[in-house]
Amino acid sequence: MILTLGSAVFVLVSRNVLYSAFSLMVTFLGIAGLYVFAGADFLAVTQIMVYVGGILVLLVFGIMLTRNKADRGTNQPNTVKTEHRRTFWGILAAGGIFAILSTILSKAHFQRVELDHYEAIERKTTVHDLGVGLMTNYVLPFEVAGILLMIALLGAAYLSGKAQSIGNK
The missing domain is CATH 1.20.5 (Single alpha-helices involved in coiled-coils or other helix-helix interfaces)
Incomplete structure (x- = not known):
């Protein structure tokens, strides 16, 4: 979970678009791992197939094939950078969403499953x-x-x- 949050924050603050895309891949894989832990195996596989396998690969190809006219004369790799100046608003929005989700999770009533009862629970696929x-x-x-x-x-x-x-x- 910490790796997923860390890579999501890196997507938000990074200026290099290619590094942000690779960090987005780590975020998507972390979300798929959270789906596995939640028992939603179909959603985890769908997350990997659709987002990591489809959308993110398309995004990386689009980034790698699109270059500025100013960058075409240079041979420096990974020079696709953004010129955003809205980091404050992005961090503020992410913090607000995090606060809302944290409040919802803190008010949820989770039940603890004892180890001897865990074997009796049948794992059912979704x-x-x-x-x-x-x-x-x-x-x-x-x-x-x-x-x-x-x-x-x-x-x-x-x-x-x-x-x-x-x-x-």
């Missing part, structure tokens, strides 16, 4: 319940989300094709 829920009670929102994502993908493909045809004229 994959079956999640699959049954998505295909019965929540099938309409699941399908609507899929259609909206497909429309967004087609719109992005259309706009990128239109931008290329404008650039060729």
Whole structure:
């Protein structure tokens, strides 16, 4: 948990975008570890597959393939830096969210499980319940989300094709 929080703070305060992306990877992996400890194994695997395997790799490729015109003449690696001056507001927002979550966790009533009762508790996976829920009670929102994502993908493909045809004229 401390590693996850530390890497999240590093994402917030780092000026080097590439280092922030790698620190974001550590944050995502730490969150997946917290999901494992919470017993949500499906969410942990989904966290790794979607965020670390998909979004973060896309972000790193985007950072590595995008360079400023001023940086193209230099051969220095990892020169993608931000010029943000809003560190105070970011730390203030993160501190506020942390205070709210800390208050919620301090008011929660956790029950301690004794070691001799722990073996009697059956470990149940969440994959079956999640699959049954998505295909019965929540099938309409699941399908609507899929259609909206497909429309967004087609719109992005259309706009990128239109931008290329404008650039060729």
